[in-house]
Amino acid sequence: DxxxxxxxxxxxxxxxxxxxxxxxxxxxxxxxFIIQGTVREVVVLDYNFEFKRKITTLLSEPKLIVEDTISNIGHSPAPYMILYHINIGWPVLDENLKVFIPGSITTPMNNEAKRKKNSHLSFTGPLKDLSYELYLHEFTPDKDGFVTIILLNPLFDSENGLGLSIRYLHANLPYLIQFKKLSKGEYFCSFEPASSFENRATQRERKNLRMLEPFETITNLIEFAVLPSNDSINDHIIP
Structure with missing residues (x-):
């Protein structure tokens, strides 16, 4: 760029x-339990970012809360682009995986995804020499401003089940990118909350590259909850 x-x-x-x-x-x-730290990304005569991350978990439940505070502590506007890689593999991922992405508008983003129309929620075991599929999901958040994704494998562990809930604040992460690769040796499906689905140069050219103003701060919040059985899975899906 x-x-x-x-x-x-x-x-x-x-x-x-x-x-x-x-x-x-x-x-x-x-x-x-709490752990936190700070990362500074500074370029002389350019930008000055400060990233603060706090990770919280409770003894009482299998949940992890990630809270990121991103601040432009420089004196000039600076581009904001971020993407969170959430890579799902075995044992949640196999041919029995079911994914619930409520209320999303889904767009295939590469030729393989277009060729396998509407296969973003279909999974197999590891196969040889598969190309990756890329999809874009767009949402209307819930009344609290969050998006929730549920991944469940109801047949895991002799049909006791295993799942994962991903819940994140939508305001600064309006897009969800899905990267699906089901090949032997490269077997995963990634769900990536993101501020954009295009690269920085393209965003700038189209004049929609988001800028953080001097001393502006935004917060991203992502909650991960392990669903250790089909009963806990049903509690998340069925009100």
Whole structure:
């Protein structure tokens, strides 16, 4: 973009965290674990970002809450682009996986996805030499501003079941990208909440590249909940 190289997944992928902090404390009858840290991404005469991440989990339930605070602490507007890789593999992923993506508008984004029309929710075991499929999902969030995805494998562990719930704040992550690769040795399906589905240069050219104003801060929130049985899965799907 503008003659600059950012590398795979951006420069932040190669930066170390600082101000690392962890704690554990009782909150009523529950015990809360917290770990957090800060990453600075700074380029002289360009941008100055600060990323703060806090991860929280509870003793009482198999849940992980990731809260990211992203701040432009520079004195000029700076581009905001982010994508979260959530890669699902075995044992949740196999030919029995069922995925619930409520209220989404789904668009195939590469030739393989277009060729296998409406196969984004169909899965097989690992096969030889499969090409990847790429899809874009767009949503209207729920009344609290969240999007929820449910992945379940009802036949795992002698039909006891296993699943995962992914719930995230929609406001700053309006797109969900699905990257599906079911090949031997490369067997996964990735669900990626994102601020954009196009690259930075294309966004800039179309004049819809989002900018964070000086000292503007946004928050992204993603909750992961393991659903350890079909009973817990039904509790998430059936009100």
């Amino acid at each position: 503008e003659g600059k190289e950012y590398g795979l997944h951006g420069r932040i992928s190669n930066l170390s965290a600082e101000k690392i902090f962890y704690d554990g404390r009782w909150n009523g009858e529950d015990f809360v």
